[in-house]
Amino acid sequence: MEFKKFILILLIFLGAYFIPFSDPRVEGSILEAFHMLQEYAREHVLFCLVPAFFIAGAIGNFISQNSVIKYFGSGAKRWLSYMIASGSGTVLAVCSCTVLPLFAGIYKRGAGIGPAVTFLYSGPAINILAIILTARILGWQLGVARALGAIFFSLIIGLIMSALYSKEDEERTRKSMNLIEEEERRTPIQNSIYFLTLVLILIFAAWGRPSEPVGLWNTIYGMKWYITIALLMFLGYILVRWFDSEERLSWTSATWDFAKQILPLLFIGVLISGALMGRPGIDAGLIPSQYISSAVGGNSLLSNFIASIVGTFMYFATLTEVPILQGLIGSGMGQGPALALLLAGPALSLPSILVIRSVLGTRKTLTFVFLVIVMATIAGMLYGYIVA
Secondary structure, three states: OHHHHHHHHHHHHHHHHHOOOOOHHHHHHHHHHHHHHHHHHHHHHHHHHHHHHHHHHHHHHHOOHHHHHHHHOOOOOHHHHHHHHHHHHHOOOOOOOOHHHHHHHHHHOOOOHHHHHHHHHHHHHOOHHHHHHHHHHHOHHHHHHHHHHHHHHHHHHHHHHHHHOHHHHHHHHHHHHOOOOOOOOOOHHHHHHHHHHHHHHHHHHOOOOOOOOOHHHHHHHHHHHHHHHHHHHHHHHHHHHHOOHHHHHHHHHHHHHHHHHHHHHHHHHHHHHHHHHOOOOOOOOOOOHHHHHHHOEOOOHHHHHHHHHHHHHOOOOOOOHHHHHHHHHHOOEOHHHHHHHHHHOOOOOHHHHHHHHHHHOHHHHHHHHHHHHHHHHHHHHHHHHHHO
16 A cells, blocks of 8 residues: 555656646647546536436345346346347447446446446447437448447457356355345335436436437437426425435435545546547647547558557547547548447547446456457458448
């Protein structure tokens, strides 16, 4: 512990001593980091993360651990658990950070690492509107490739993680099964209505306006706050009629526990990501955007690998990856690297990686990141070869 403190102090000293803060690029990147943090706070914390924290707290308090283990544990029917986990993205139009509290909730409640990671990847990746926009703006071929790749990736990555860490999963399941479950105070229908209301609040509160008009989506966007307020009123009625004060207190306490664990890491990650690469579409980070665009031309192994790396560590808010890619393709980005970035970008980011590590540990997190990068690179090369 003392050695870690010494290393931290040493790094801060070396940074303060050697970083050329007077350099315009460095000055701009520092300012850009805080601009990105502000944008993140304004657009994602209140209407995406806060509802997600409350859902995670509810999972930890009111979903039977036996139920989670039954459907998502190491001994569950694989076809059912992976089907539910991979299909989550069709409902949750969320970014890689918003899905984190939900992932942490089901994993800590006893879900196997395979289904949990499948859910973690599919939540932001299999987003129906994002896929539709990809097809409309970037071409139907890229839209279809993105949809098929995201579904396939979520299943394969989950199955590989399950195979690699099956023994640890079985041990976690055995320990979880020894815990005493509290008696259910509500009927399954009441619990279903409660959770459905929470999920709908998250969906409509986070409902964004797409850059291109998409019929029904824009109509719902115009009504989103009326629907959200109605759902909040209904939730208040549920909490008063179906929950006692002790349960409401334990729910808010669990929600706060998730927020304490996740938010600081997310904010640190957003600051670092903003300083390195800047906000999407703004060339103010330490790494100039022209370096990235020039490195992802063609369809070589290196260009696909670089696109996967950039997608893995750069933060993309939901749907922003499509107009960003439109600009990169116009600057010479290859079709293969474009798909690689689409498959790696929405599912991961530097902020989300920091949080995943706090839940899974360093080894499992590195394995997950490695699988995403490798599979995105391979998919990009295959797609680039086919369209060429």
